[in-house]
Amino acid sequence: MILDAALAAAAALACVIFAAWIYRFNEVPLDVPLAYSGDALYYGALIKGVIENGWYLHNPSLGAPFGLDMGPFPMSDNTHFAMLWLIGLFTDEFGSALNVFYLTSFATAAISAFVSMRWMGLNRLFSLCGAILYSLQAYHFLRGGHLFLASYFCLPIFSAFAMGIFAATESSQLSTKSLLGYALLLAVAAGCGIYYALFASLLIGFAAIAGSVEHGCWRPMRLGLAAGLIILIATTASLAPYLQAIHDTTLDGNLTQRDAVETERYGLRMIQMALPTPFHQNDSFRKQADEYRSRAPNVTENRTASIGLIAFLGFMGSLIYVLQRFPAQDPTLRRLGVLNLIAFLFATIGGFASLFAWFATAQFRAPNRISILIAFLSLCFFLLILQNALKKIRRGTLRHAASFAAFLAMLAFGTWDQSLAKSNLLKSNQVIYEHDRASADAIMHHLSPGSRVYQLPYVPYPEAAPLHAEGHTGLMRRFLHSKGIAWSYGSMKFSAVDQWIRRMELSPLRERLGKLAASDFDAVLVERRAYADNGKSVEAELQDYLGPPAMTCPDQSCSLFRLKAFSETEASPLLxxxxxxxxxxxxxxxxxxxxxxxxxxxxxxxxxxxxxxxxxxxxxxxxxxxxxxxxxxxxxxxxxxxxxxxxxxxxxxxxxxxxxxxxxxxxxxxxxxxxxxxxxxxxxxxxxxxxxxxxxxxxxxxxxxxxxxxxxxxxxx
Missing domain, CATH: 2.60.120.260 (Galactose-binding domain-like)
Known part of the structure; x- marks a missing residue:
């Protein structure tokens, strides 16, 4: 037990160090976030909201003048938010918290994979190898911008539950204490996102049915129903703010509009699982991935599905093992193969996920994300096959030497094959990050704490198309680097606050400025990169009423106009x-x-x-x-x-x-x-x-x- 714990900790530490080495964390300050564009800014705002307000649901610094209420946006990530809350006890910088969370995700993935592989029968050496290869999947590196997807430690836990239920018989009994511990573990895993909870339900549900048929008893079905109920309760608890919000409010539109056809666009492709990662260390391998991406249709986020050669061999081997029905099959190998087959049939383009989208709900539009679950099952299969083959070597010394040689070879090749080339991403982010921080410092120098700033142009939140040179969440950068300022950007789309801002936007500029001043706004900020002409026209019009800008951002990305000098006798607040x-x-x-x-x-x-x-x-x-x-x-x-x-x-x-x-x-x-x-x-x-x-x-x-x-x-x- 102590040795297992030490090896799991060693795997976790090795993966964290390797990831930090890949991204050159030693060369930049920790508060420079690894991901700093697009959806990463959305996660940055959530993290800063947790740090400043204790949780993510309400943020008074966004969606001014009323604040951002995240309730109408469905999120099933209470476990992740609890982890961020703990990290926030030690830092008040969103970038540091983001980086620590991301690096921690390598450790948690390795630990959960090691424990689950040991439970499935792998020896310590191969479990250590599998844990490292699972944690260092290309998916992990490519999902840095989707922070919560990169935290996938729950999937080995779900896989172990599915395998256990598949193998359960009436004679396999557990103590009440063990059942309560497993229930708690399953509930924690279920708080890691709605997609992973869906994949877990798929595997556990199938394992329960197949196990009951295989053993001719109801115990797998009972266990599967109990596990499904725990996942449902935990997911519902995470979604409680959303369920309450849709009960208490009538949104002015459909916030999370999805189309069933999107499952085809974001579906899983076997070839993308086999191809090298688009950022492979080898130039020729990288060109292969680039050629497919440039010529194949609908190459979207499914390009993150590369699982590495070792896992792909395990995937193909598991399918062959199940479909060929070899005599005297190992039940663990067969169950791994069956679960792999079910996962692939669900996520592949035109598969069960498409049927689910057309006839149930289209909210789960990206089934390709199951690739990381397939990677775990495939690594388990490959390592078990190799372990069984090495057991046939009768001489213990030779068997141990062969096992250690295989361990080193797989570890060396796998980390090279799956991981990215050393990245300068952090250094690139540092330049933009420091420009934004300097701009925020300049804005805060001109405004007193408690000020309200109206950002132009209006951009819906959280999902909107990019505006010119500004990304779809680029306006969030002002909030991320400021303290004590309330920003108009960040009002939940179609909410009452968003309706208020859209009504404000309908007024002619002079009237709008009067309403803003009367509504206790202190300044207007022009986000130049969000305009085709770099904001020249709107700035010229603002100068007619407000005079020259009080300041221009050091990087020339914005200009600030004070409203205190604006005099409009007919102005009234917008109620x-x-x-x-x-x-x-x-x-x-x-x-x-x-x-x-x-x-x-x-x-x-x-x-x-x-x-x-x-x-x-x-x-x-x-x-x-x-x-x-x-x-x-x-x-x-x-x-x-x-x-x-x-x-x-x-x-x-x-x-x-x-x-x-x-x-x-x-x-x-x-x-x-x-x-x-x-x-x-x-x-x-x-x-x-x-x-x-x-x-x-x-x-x-x-x-x-x-x-x-x-x-x-x-x-x-």
Whole structure:
């Protein structure tokens, strides 16, 4: 046991050192992130949010003036966020936390692989070799930008569970303590992302069915159902904020729109598993991968599927072993082969994943990500075959020498074949990173803590097309390097906050500046790289109203305009509303009209006050229903209004509105001929309500026109 622990620790340390050597971590400061573009900036924001706020769900420094709420975006990574929280106890730099998490993922992958391989019957030497080769897969190096996908230590755990369930019989019993330990381990593994949980469910589910058929008993099925239930509970717990968010709010569009055909685009290809990595150390091998990428259609992220020659030989051998049905088959080898076959049939282009996308849900559009699970199963198969072959050598000394020679040969060739050439990525990132940090320092020098900055142009978050020379998450760099500043970028797409910003964007520039100043914004930042003309036109227009910029970023990537000197006597804050819970989707069939149908007798409305103080506000609400109804409006435990009406009707009321997002609870009741309350009919419609300050009310017709125009301009299509 002690020797196993020491070898697992040695494998973990070796993999971390090797990865650090590949990326030259010794040549740059630790706070320079390994990945610093595209999706990596999204993960950087999550990490900084965890460090500053304790968790990732709410970030008051993004989506100003109301903050970023990550609830509507489904994430099933509680284990990863807990790891980041622990890392954040020792550093307040997002780059350092990102790098430590990434390097730690090499250690955790090696440890879980070593333990699982030992459990499957591999000796210590081959388990050590397999653990290192699994941790140093090309997939690991190529997934640095998708930080949570690079943390795949859960897959050996899932594989061991699937193999154990496959082999279970009625005579194989476990103590209660062991069962509880396994349940906890499975729950932790299930918190490592929705894709890996799906792959686990696929393997464990098949193993349970096949095991019950093979052994003629129900125990594998019972264990499989129990394991599936634990994965479901753990995944649901991770997704609880998302489930709560979609219950409490009616988004103004589909946040995670996916198309079933995307599974073909992001499907798994056997040839890409066999080809060398696109960043191989050997020039000729690298050219092979480049030639395929340049000529084959739909080469996407599936190019990360290369599993190395050793694992690919294990993959092909496992399929042949299962399909040929050799006499006196080793049950462990056969089960590994069957699971490999199932995984491949699921993920390959046109496979079961496509059927799943067309007939169930298209949210799992990248089945190629199962390649790293196939790599583990294939390494186990290859090493077990070799171990069994070496056992036939009768002389112990010769057998040990041959095993050690095979260990060294596989380790040397495998690490060379799978890993990338030494990378200058960190040094390249350091240049951009230091430019961005200098720009943030200059901005913070001109603004006091607590300032709000409106970023131009508007860019949806989190998924949007790149704007000119700026990446799709490039505006996030300002937040990553600043403290005490609230940025408008980062409002969750289609949320109430995003609707507020889209409405702001519809105003002419002079009017918009007035609304921003009145809404307690302190400055406007022009992100030059996001404009075709490097921001020259918008800067010239801003100078007409605000004068010269207060500063220009040292790297010339942005310019800052102060709003404090702006004088607009007619300016007023932008007060807005959004639908909360209790509605069906938006209905926009009629031009200029925008409504939503109630699902039942309870609903809520969100009222947005961008100011830092409470104000007296005015709400106008139009209601259309085929029958008389009653209505009570509550805020918290306070009844604000009680009202009865016939169709059509309008309600106009004033009350105090606190800073931020306020929620009003609407309780409808229908009245039948006997005077007994009934559930309000589904035909009740609420026009999107109008809210304004008492002295500057907005009119319903004007508001509906603005919303319809926002739909046209900011449509995701």
């Amino acid at each position: 807005s509303t959004a639908l909360g819970s209790g509605y069906s989707a938006w209905e926009t069939a009629n031009p200029g009209w925008r409504s939503a149908t109630l699902k039942g007798s309870r609903a809520s409305i969100q009222l947005l006050n961008p100011l830092k103080q409470t104000i007296v506000s005015r709400l106008n609400l139009d209601i259309s229903t085929p029958a008389p109804i009653g209505l009570e409006i509550w805020r918290g435990g306070e009844l604000l209004h009680s009202w009865n009406s016939h169709n059509p009707s309008s309600l106009d009321m004033t009350f105090e509105l606190a800073p931020g997002i306020n929620s009003l609870d609407l309780r409808f009741r229908g009245i039948d001929n006997d005077g007994m309350p009934i559930i309000a009919p589904a035909g009740i419609r609420l026009s999107k309500p109008v809210i304004g300050a008492v002295d500057t009310p907005l009119h319903l017709r004007e508001f509906q026109k603005q919303v319809a125009e926002a739909d046209r301009i900011f449509s995701p299509n």
